[in-house]
Amino acid sequence: MKPLRNLLDKVHPLFDKGGKFEKLYPLYEAQDTFLYTPGEVTHEASHVRDSIDLKRMMSMVIVALLPCVFMALYNTGYQANSAMSAMGIDTVPGWRGSVMAAIGVAPEASSLVSNLVHGALYFLPVYIVCMAVGGAWEGLFCIIRRHEINEGFLVTGMLFPLTLPPTIPL
Numbered sequence: 750m751k752p753l754r755n756l757l758d759k760v761h762p763l764f765d766k767g768g769k770f771e772k773l774y775p776l777y778e779a780q781d782t783f784l785y786t787p788g789e790v791t792h793e794a795s796h797v798r799d800s801i802d803l804k805r806m807m808s809m810v811i812v813a814l815l816p817c818v819f820m821a822l823y824n825t826g827y828q829a830n831s832a833m834s835a836m837g838i839d840t841v842p843g844w845r846g847s848v849m850a851a852i853g854v855a856p857e858a859s860s861l862v863s864n865l866v867h868g869a870l871y872f873l874p875v876y877i878v879c880m881a882v883g884g885a886w887e888g889l890f891c892i893i894r895r896h897e898i899n900e901g902f903l904v905t906g907m908l909f910p911l912t913l914p915p916t917i918p919l
Contacts, residue, residue, distance in 0.1 A: 750784075753784065754785065757780070757781050757784070757785075760777070761777070761781075764777040764778075772892055773892060774895075775888065775891035775892055775895070775896065775897055775898050776888055776891075776892070776898070778897050778898065779888075779891075779897070779898035782804060782897075783804070786802065786804075787802065787804075803900055804900045807900040807901060807903060807904055808900075810904050811903060811904060811907060814904070814907050814908070814911075817911060818872070818907065818911065819865070821868065821872060821911055822864075822865050822868035822869050822872055823861070823864050823865055823868055824864075824868065825867070825868035825871050825872060825915045826863065826864035826865055826866065826867035826868030826869070826871075827858055827864045827868070829841075829856075829867050829868070829871070829915075830856045830857060830858040830860075830863060830864060830867055831858040833856055834856075834857075834858055839856075840856070841856050841867065845867065845870040845871070848870055849863075849866060849867065849870070852866070854866045854867075868915075871915035871916070872910060872915065874919055875910040875913055875915070875917060875919065876906070876907070876910045878919050879906050879909050879910045880903075880906040883902055883905065883906045883909070884902065884906070887899065887902045
């Protein structure tokens, strides 16, 4: 990790005030603080008596959301597989069916793996679009407003697709 730290330190002047990429500083800063703990520390007495920073706290929220995501994957796949079984449909239509056939997973409501895979084929495209669009807007507004990228967008990017219906148009 030392070479990466050296690289980030080497390109820092390009993004600092007066640098060639000064306007893109929030994007540089987001990468730097995502990979390493920020160098700024509190000099006065703070109210919180803990060494955890906001980035680490949001990481814990994301870890806490993982069981919800896995349940969403399972439940979406189970509901889809159960509905297909009730209607007498043997294969998943569309690109999801092609992916499931390619990896050798049959649409069975009684199969944990089948339910997770089928649910993931509904959830992951929505999640990827939410993260890409949310990340692009977060980066744009941080550049315009000249402030750091907020780590909360990662949590919002995970919560938002959990609230959307699985068949929402992308």
